[in-house]
Amino acid sequence: MTWKIVNLVLFLCAAGCCVFWFWKAVSHRAAYVMLGRTEQPARLDRMRLREWAAQLFGHKKLLKDRRSGLMHLVIFYGFIVLQIGAIDIVWNGLFGVRLPLPAYEWFVLSQEIAVTAVLLAILYAGFRRYVEKLRRLKRDWKPSIVLFFIGGLMISVLFVSAFERIWKEEPASALAPIGSMLAAAMDGFIAVPAGEALYYAAWWAHLLLLLAFLVYIPQSKHFHLLTAPVNLALARSDPPGKLRTLDLEDEEAETFGVGAIEQFSRKQLLDLYACVECGRCTDVCPAAGTGKLLSPMHLIVKLRDHLTEKGAAITSKTPWVPTFAFGANGTAVSAFRPEPKESRVEWIGEGITDIGPTMKRQKESWLRTIADRSDEQDNGGEQHRLAMETELIGHVMTAEELWACTTCRNCEDQCPVGNEHVDKIIDMRRYLVLTEGNVPGDGQRALQNIERQGNPWGISRSDRDKWLDDLDGVWVPTVREQPDFDYLFFVGSMGSYDNRTRKVTIATVKLMAHAGVRFAILGAEEKNSGDTPRRMGNELLFRQCCDENIALFRKYKVRKIVTACPHTYNTFKHEYPEFGLKAEVVHHTELLALLLQERKLVPSYPVREVATYHDSCYLGRYNGGYDAPRAILRAIPELSLEEMERSGANAMCCGAGGGLMWMEEKAGKRINVARVEQALATAPTVIASACPYCLTMMEDGTKLLEAEERVAAKDVSELLAAAVFGPH
Incomplete structure (x- = not known):
């Protein structure tokens, strides 16, 4: 009896300490998240609940x-099944009685099946990481702690x-096969008294592992066990990729965009702690x-990592508990610190033989992370100063990283915990553009041309x-010439000025006219949609384009708009x-x-072509x-459609989104070349698309790969026009 009381007291002390440390680590990180700006919370209606x-x-x-x-599914549900078993083990070790569960023997069998399944899943996880060596998974010992x-x-x-079983001399049971086999294997070597001692040793090992894991979870990437369900529940109900609006009339605002970590919203900061570092987003990033x-x-x-360090400095709440395990002054010992010197460039640059001097300089900048700077200091006061003085853009993120994003949202589509990467990048771009005036030269020229002439080239309006x-x-009437129309055909800058895209415009116009669609255009009154300025961070120019266009639409009583540009389509819609x-x-x-x-087009x-279809990001992932486009291609007689390996929701970007259409790629391989290589793997004669940007990038890619003689790039409307009107 005395031993049981001592055992209970020790259990209460260990469990109490670990639960306290767990609560402290969680509450401190929650305090860091609360530093973010408030925003309207998402409403969890029935449809969103089903998605959650x-x-x-x-x-x-x-x-x-x-x-x-499947591996994660086994671990997930295995742990759920094993929770009751954990309670049973603890209860039995403390009081010597099992939980009063019906059909207890079958319960034991369910536990052994779950344990076996989870062990196999863990072995497979190690195999995927260290034998298959998946590129997206880190391979040092820290990610393997779990x-x-x-x-x-x-x-x-x-x-x-x-x-x-040895201690209580229980007979072997078919409903506890593994436990029975282990007991039988050790029975001849272990006496009954020793069985009791070993039972409590295993019991305490199980308990301490469980409690240590509990404390470790909120201080590692495994915090997603708690934050991911909340993050998914709070996912925005806005259309995918819709950017939040800046209050440009706020006279008290000293900056626009996000130039400090606490300027993100609380939901955006929660994203950071929900990340599981699975690498799926980077694996698909163009x-x-x-x-x-x-x-x-x-x-x-x-x-x-920056939020954790700056949050600790602002709130004076250490992120690392207990201090004897994680280090003094709130600095974690190396076993639990994020890996500061991992070279991401070496990983993503596989297959690229020459990264060039620009990427080498970027690599050196990458290696000097927040963790490096903090590790150089031995006192908490200096770490506090460094965390407060660390600039979000410049020290944590580089402008080169932010301007490399094509805003394709493939990262978000793949993320299992609902993280939104693109809106954070755009918010930081907004800070660069609106507050610092920091824009790459070719991007700045495109923005100035849009402001002056309403198109990125600066051609006369x-x-x-x-x-x-x-x-x-x-005959294509303007809205002035035919005020009674059903559709406004918004041609867009590419469809109006670009010689290649004009052919798409003409094909679309002929098809609509042939089908009897009553449409009109704005003509010289048409203005830029504002998508390019907004994705490049110039919210002010976007608002100017938006206000002018809406004024035009109201003036001419526009009820329906059709456009061949997915970027314009997404922005308008x-x-x-x-x-x-x-x-x-x-x-x-x-x-x-x-x-x-409706058989208005036949x-x-x-x-006679073999076509492969390249999905536009803004038509596909943004709008489903x-x-x-595939229905159109399949309706064309004798046209064969071959899908690329990456198609549909996982299609790779052409490289033109996010304003990159107007900026030159200076590092690594050209994105459009990589995408055209994927297209050529299907042995097509035509690469079909439904976006003027994509069409341009696909055509340029075939030229760079010297494949333009055997493979053409065409819009689906051009192929349909050939099937409706015949060859010209």
């Missing part, structure tokens, strides 16, 4: 990588069961995959409707309504697919527009 459940319990995004997803924790917990469960400095995962990790001269036999636009917006592929369905001429 699908992500959390159905592993919807995790299963995009089926093998990793494997030892979970593996140790599972093994201790089995030994607790085996030693209890910038990372072609040797640029940007890595979405490392962006989140660097921001998280009066030339916007000169493409009409290329039309033959089709999801961002203009906040400023007063009340019109239905459709992409030209949606309208053409509808006209085909493709009767064969188009995957079916309409």
Whole structure:
């Protein structure tokens, strides 16, 4: 009895200390998140609740990588099943009685099955990391701590069961096969009294592993066990990728955009602690995959580490507890600090033989992280000063990283915990542009040209409707000439000025006219949509474009808008309504697919081509527009459609989004070349697209790869026009 009292007291002390340390670590990080600005919380309605459940319990995004997803699913549900078993083990060790569960023997069998499944999943996790060596997974010992924790917990469960059988001389049972086999194997070597001692040794090993894991969780990437469900529940209900609006009329604002970590919203800061560092985002990032400095995962990790250090400085609450395990003055010992000297450039640059002097300088900048600077100091006061003086852009993030993003959102689409990378990048770009006036030269020229002439080239506004001269036999009225129209055809800058994209404009116009669609154009009155300025961070110029366009739409009583540019389509559809636009917006592929369905367009001429379709990010991931372009291509006689390995929601960006259409790539491999290589793997004769930016990038890629003689790049409307009107 005395031993049981001592055991209970020791248990209460150990559990009480660890629960306190756990609460302290969690509450301190919660205080750091609360430093962010407030925003309207998301409403968890029935539809969002279903999506939350699908992500959390159905592993919807995790299963995009089926093998990793199944592995995680086994561990996830194995741990849920084993929680009751953990309570039973603790209760039995403290009071000598088991939980009064019905069919207890079958409960024991369920525990052994769960333990075995989790152990196999852990072994497979180690295999994926160290034998298969997946590029996206880190391979030093720190990311593997959790494997030892979970593996140790599972093994201790089995030994607790085996030693209890020896101690209590229980017979072998088919409902406890592993415990029975272990007990039988040790029975001849261990006496009953020793069995009792070994039982409590295994019991304490299991308990201490469990409590140590509890304390470790909030101080590591495994904090996602707590934060990911909350982060998914608080996911924005706005359309994907919709940017928040800046209050440009705030007279008290000293800066615009995000130039300090605490200027992010609380939800954005929660993202940082939800990250599991799985690398899925970086694995699909077109910038990372072609040797640029940007890595979405490392962006989140660097921001998280900076938040932890600056949050500790602002709140005076140490992030590392207990101090004897994590170091004095709130500085974690090296075993638990983030890896400060990992060279991400070496990882993402695989297959790139020459990174060049620019990337070498960027690499040197990367290596000097926040953790490095803090480790150089021995006293807390100096660390406090450094954390407060560390600049978000310059010390934590570099401008090169921020300008490498194509805003394709493939990172967000792959993230299993609901992190939003692009809005953080745009917020920091806004700070660079609006507060510091720091824009790459070629990007600055595009913005100035849009401001002066309404297009990125700076061509005269009066030339916007000169493409009409290329039309033959089709009358295209302006809104002034035909005020009674159904659709406003918003041609866009590319469709108006770019010689190649003008052919897409003409094909679309001819198809709409042939189908009897009543449409009109703005002509020389048309202005830039503002997508490029907004994605480049110039919210002021975007607002100017937006206000002028909405005024035009109201003036001419526009009810429906059709455009061939997914960037314009997305901006009009999801961002203009906040400023007063009340019109239905459709992409030209949606309208053409509808006209085909209604038999107003009949493709009767064969188009003997092998086509592969390149998905536009702003039509696909931003708006779910995957079916309409493919429906058009499949309706064309004798045209064969071959899908690329990366297609649909996981399609790779062409490299033109986020304003990069107007900026030159200076590091690594060109993104459009990498994408065209993927297209050429399907042996096509045509690379089809539904975006003027994509069309340009695909055509340039075929030229750079010297494949333009055998592979053409065409918009789906051009292919449909060939099937409807015949060859010209």
